[in-house]
Amino acid sequence: MLTMPPADPMVLSRREEIIAALRQIVPGEGVITTEAERRAYESDGLTAYRQLPMIVVLPSTTEQVSQILRYCQTNNVKVVPRGAGTSLSGGALPLEDGVLLGLGKFNRILEIDLPNRCAVVQPGVTNLGITNAVQHVGFYYAPDPSSQIACSIGGNIAENSGGVHCLKYGLTTNNVLGIEMVLMNGEIVRLGGKAMDAPGYDLLGVMTGSEGLLGVVTEVTVRLLRKTPTARAILLGFPSSEQGGKCVADIIASGIIPGGMEMMDRPAIHAAEAFVHAGYPLDVEALLIVELDGCAPEVDHLIAVVERIAGENGAVTSRVSRNEAERELFWAGRKAAFPAVGRISPDYYCMDGTIPRRALPTVLARMRELSESYALGVANVFHAGDGNLHPLIMYDANKPGELERTEAFGADILRLCVEVGGVLTGEHGVGVEKRDLMDTMFNEIDLAQQQRLKCAFDPGGLLNPGKVFPQLHRCAELGRVHVHRGQMRFPDLPRF
Amino acid sequence: MAVFRPADARQVGEIIAWAAGEEQPLELLGGGSKRGIGRPMQVEHVLDLSALSGIGDYEPAELVLTAAAATPLAEIEAALAASRQVLSFEPTDWRALLGSEASAQTIGGVLSCNLAGPRRIRSGAARDHFLGFQGVNGRGEIYKSGGRVVKNVTGYDLCKLIAGAYGTLCVLTEISIKVLPKAETSRSLLVLGLDDAAAVRALAEALNSPHEVSGAAHLPAAVARRSAVAAVAGAGAAVTALRIEGPEPSTAYRVENLVNLLSGAGPTDILDEAGSEMLWREVRDAGFFVEPRERAVWRLSVTPSSGPAVAADLAARAEAESYFDWGGGLVWVAISDSPDAGAAAVRMAVATHGGGHALLLRAPESLRAAVDVFEPLAGPLAALSARVKESFDPRRVLNPGRMYAGI
Numbered sequence: 001m002l003t004m005p006p007a008d009p010m011v012l013s014r015r016e017e018i019i020a021a022l023r024q025i026v027p028g029e030g031v032i033t034t035e036a037e038r039r040a041y042e043s044d045g046l047t048a049y050r051q052l053p054m055i056v057v058l059p060s061t062t063e064q065v066s067q068i069l070r071y072c073q074t075n076n077v078k079v080v081p082r083g084a085g086t087s088l089s090g091g092a093l094p095l096e097d098g099v100l101l102g103l104g105k106f107n108r109i110l111e112i113d114l115p116n117r118c119a120v121v122q123p124g125v126t127n128l129g130i131t132n133a134v135q136h137v138g139f140y141y142a143p144d145p146s147s148q149i150a151c152s153i154g155g156n157i158a159e160n161s162g163g164v165h166c167l168k169y170g171l172t173t174n175n176v177l178g179i180e181m182v183l184m185n186g187e188i189v190r191l192g193g194k195a196m197d198a199p200g201y202d203l204l205g206v207m208t209g210s211e212g213l214l215g216v217v218t219e220v221t222v223r224l225l226r227k228t229p230t231a232r233a234i235l236l237g238f239p240s241s242e243q244g245g246k247c248v249a250d251i252i253a254s255g256i257i258p259g260g261m262e263m264m265d266r267p268a269i270h271a272a273e274a275f276v277h278a279g280y281p282l283d284v285e286a287l288l289i290v291e292l293d294g295c296a297p298e299v300d301h302l303i304a305v306v307e308r309i310a311g312e313n314g315a316v317t318s319r320v321s322r323n324e325a326e327r328e329l330f331w332a333g334r335k336a337a338f339p340a341v342g343r344i345s346p347d348y349y350c351m352d353g354t355i356p357r358r359a360l361p362t363v364l365a366r367m368r369e370l371s372e373s374y375a376l377g378v379a380n381v382f383h384a385g386d387g388n389l390h391p392l393i394m395y396d397a398n399k400p401g402e403l404e405r406t407e408a409f410g411a412d413i414l415r416l417c418v419e420v421g422g423v424l425t426g427e428h429g430v431g432v433e434k435r436d437l438m439d440t441m442f443n444e445i446d447l448a449q450q451q452r453l454k455c456a457f458d459p460g461g462l463l464n465p466g467k468v469f470p471q472l473h474r475c476a477e478l479g480r481v482h483v484h485r486g487q488m489r490f491p492d493l494p495r496f
Numbered sequence: 497m498a499v500f501r502p503a504d505a506r507q508v509g510e511i512i513a514w515a516a517g518e519e520q521p522l523e524l525l526g527g528g529s530k531r532g533i534g535r536p537m538q539v540e541h542v543l544d545l546s547a548l549s550g551i552g553d554y555e556p557a558e559l560v561l562t563a564a565a566a567t568p569l570a571e572i573e574a575a576l577a578a579s580r581q582v583l584s585f586e587p588t589d590w591r592a593l594l595g596s597e598a599s600a601q602t603i604g605g606v607l608s609c610n611l612a613g614p615r616r617i618r619s620g621a622a623r624d625h626f627l628g629f630q631g632v633n634g635r636g637e638i639y640k641s642g643g644r645v646v647k648n649v650t651g652y653d654l655c656k657l658i659a660g661a662y663g664t665l666c667v668l669t670e671i672s673i674k675v676l677p678k679a680e681t682s683r684s685l686l687v688l689g690l691d692d693a694a695a696v697r698a699l700a701e702a703l704n705s706p707h708e709v710s711g712a713a714h715l716p717a718a719v720a721r722r723s724a725v726a727a728v729a730g731a732g733a734a735v736t737a738l739r740i741e742g743p744e745p746s747t748a749y750r751v752e753n754l755v756n757l758l759s760g761a762g763p764t765d766i767l768d769e770a771g772s773e774m775l776w777r778e779v780r781d782a783g784f785f786v787e788p789r790e791r792a793v794w795r796l797s798v799t800p801s802s803g804p805a806v807a808a809d810l811a812a813r814a815e816a817e818s819y820f821d822w823g824g825g826l827v828w829v830a831i832s833d834s835p836d837a838g839a840a841a842v843r844m845a846v847a848t849h850g851g852g853h854a855l856l857l858r859a860p861e862s863l864r865a866a867v868d869v870f871e872p873l874a875g876p877l878a879a880l881s882a883r884v885k886e887s888f889d890p891r892r893v894l895n896p897g898r899m900y901a902g903i
Contacts, residue, residue, distance in 0.1 A: 115700050115801045116825075138706070160649045167646065173653065174624045187876040194799040195852035196825055197610065197621055197660070199871030200881050200899065205623055205656020209649045229706045249557035255580055255677035294708065295753075298746030354645045356558050386647040387558075423643040424650045434650075441650055446639045449888070450652050456883035468651065481516065481635060481890050 007097035032056035053094030060105040070186030083155030089431025123154025142169035160209030162427035167385035180219035214457040231293040237284035237317030244286030247313040259293035267379035275340035278333035345394030353417030354426035388426035505669040513636025524663040526602035565604030565668035586613030610660030613780035614711040623659035631666040634889025665888040679741035684772040689733040692804035696824035711739030712823040792837035798852035800825035813841035839867040
């Protein structure tokens with residue numbers, strides 16, 4: 001069971017006073033206190049965990065964010081930042097004694113600068129909102145998490161979100177040029193901008209993917225890309241996941257980085273086909289969608305190469321999209337895979353590990369064994385190009401004990417990912433969900449170093465505590481230097 | 497003065513634990529090729545990491561390579577070339593510029609300085625390819641971060657922080673990097689005779705086209721004349737260059753389309769693969785500014801459309817010569833006869849035209865001690881950076897003062 005940092009009774013007893021102080025900073029409807037209204041914020045996309053926040057505050061200016069954070073730091077009040085609340089790892093799970101800081105009012109696009117191929121936006125703008133603002137001139141913002149219609153760019157920075165095209169076009173971290181952020185002490189800091197790279201330490205790089213533990217983003221400059229003229233997809237079916245996996249490896253080894261390359265296993269194929277009728281073959285163990293993009297001569301050339309490689313790897317289905325509608329149909333099944341599994345199971349739990357691609361057959365085989373021993377079904381969708389695996393565990397939350405069994409199954413899958421040389425999370429973040437598994441990847445020293453970095457940004461540990469790290473340590477304790485003066489501990493070391 | 501040459505991460509840890517205990521700062525040294533970059537350090541001891549060498553795991557289809565941190569870059573590039581792969585951020589080679597031709601570049605040095613060449617605009621910098629590491633912090637503790645897979649968000653992305661920290665946060669002992677296929681063919685389109693402003697507009701037009709340009713530079717006539725590429729040196733005019741890479745049918749198609757797009761701007765020429773490679777190497781390595789050696793060399797990262805204004809401003813304030821990469825966003829400047837290496841003029845020009853940052857890449861040691869080598873940081877950012885340093889290296893024993901005083 002998940003344990004969060006214990007609520008501070010002192011803070012809880014001062015709730016009215018804190019509300020009054022926040023109302024001084026954010027007038028009117030910006031401070032939400034009634035239980036009914038706070039209920040809307042009790043969980044994010046990981047709905048298995050819920051907690052009513054003490055207070056919700058919705059500022060609309062950087063100055064207000066600065067004042068809120070300064071007040072909370074001075075008064076020892078914890079703060080949980082929240083974008084659109086679509087996190088799949090519980091990154092925005094509120095705290096009983098915490099202020100939930102919502103950035104939904106930061107929803108304006110401030111500048112579109114095409115000569116410099118960038119846009120300056122507020123953090124509450126949705127991911128797709130950026131693309132929508134520039135697509136009429138042929139541009140787009142590259143990272144495309146499947147929640148892109150709802151998720152905010154500020155949340156994308158917190159989670160370093162990816163998407164199906166990130167092998168070729170990068171994650172959030174590769175597509176953000178600058179931010180304005182507020183530290184827990186209220187200081188406003190600008191990192192990067194329209195110029196490439198940063199002077200001094202790359203704090204923008206470390207802010208991206210920091211899950212709301214280091215600062216609150218109040219403005220974002222993103223890179224815009226020109227849309228490629230052509231994209232075509234090829235649908236490939238294989239009698240075994242080994243053959244599908246080998247095909248992926250051979251495509252990459254041949255020098256091709258497809259715009260997208262997705263794999264589904266048999267349960268996922270069947271669920272998706274029953275839902276959207278994309279024309280997927282039902283007699284295969286692995287289905288691969290490979291999308292090639294670029295200019296038309298390049299796409300034609302690469303499609304031919306991929307077809308040949310697929311043939312060499314025993315593909316029993318090979319269909320190239322003949323038009324845009326068919327390309328979209330190929331993708332429709334994959335994009336609807338999650339709701340499709342939702343149709344055949346009362347609930348499902350979406351996991352997110354990354355593995356070296358060569359380990360795919362082993363991982364799928366072990367997962368089948370686990371599925372049997374836990375008596376829970378699992379369907380797999382896989383960002384095949386980058387090794388990011390999304391097993392969907394099917395369960396029924398109304399059956400006693402089934403959620404707990406699902407969590408245990410999920411944890412076993414992630415341990416398996418680490419065991420074969422992979423990682424706990426490819427794009428969904430650690431949050432609360434994988435927090436207690438961090439020690440499968442990192443030892444105490446690794447985690448202490450990460451937490452010391454947190455201390456540089458937030459020495460009081462007030463910003464989003466209880467996320468990412470399994471244990472909280474005081475900064476004073478982490479900062480202690482143990483030295484043994486006067487000891488030459490390496491007498492045998494070569495010196496020159 | 498001692499030179500320590502540890503054989504493994506454990507020995508690195510022991511040396512640093514000693515250094516921290518005795519408050520004896522260390523200069524980190526890989527191959528020594530970039531020793532002349534940064535502020536001169538007041539350091540008694542050298543930590544020579546050259547023994548931490550050798551490629552570990554490399555499976556081309558996984559797009560990941562793991563190696564000991566001081567593995568020579570040349571060794572890594574050779575291994576990649578055998579599988580038709582590259583470090584797509586195009587690591588720079590400034591040995592001629594810095595007069596360190598006799599030394600070898602190491603992968604750890606390339607990552608620690610976050611260097612990237614012309615393909616930065618398309619493929620990102622070294623930071624964007626740095627997947628994971630094992631290293632030793634300023635306490636002498638061995639730790640790791642990141643992973644050996646191309647997609648990972650588990651924990652803070654410390655790779656980004658270590659990239660570009662110039663060895664002030666951590667001694668890298670082993671690194672994992674993302675590698676990518678080498679483009680099948682490469683060609684360059686030249687547009688001749690444009691002034692700086694028209695050239696950067698043409699570069700923007702090309703970069704904003706769907707033709708996936710992977711290099712966008714402009715050489716004013718005086719710079720172009722010094723190229724080793726005959727078509728560039730002999731143009732007798734300014735040369736604006738665009739690189740197109742990909743499979744042959746694609747490259748041919750895109751070059752043709754770009755010629756159509758830009759033919760109104762000025763006369764065009766096309767460089768074949770060999771000429772193209774040579775030109776982009778010169779652009780990458782500031783080959784045009786190797787001589788004369790007395791000139792100070794700056795590398796300015798600015799808003800691309802501001803590049804020409806920054807250069808014009810500098811030419812008015814100092815004896816300065818410039819050329820442009822990254823579609824105008826990277827301005828290389830050589831300055832002669834200035835008591836402060838042109839520092840005041842450079843800082844002013846960058847600040848006046850939309851901001852950015854400048855690195856004094858080449859100057860005599862006395863000048864690098866006297867002026868800011870890296871862009872000075874604003875108040876809260878400087879304080880935050882100092883706290884970040886403290887969190888990795890509380891006794892300031894790792895390359896102290898290399899970037900900023902006190903860091």
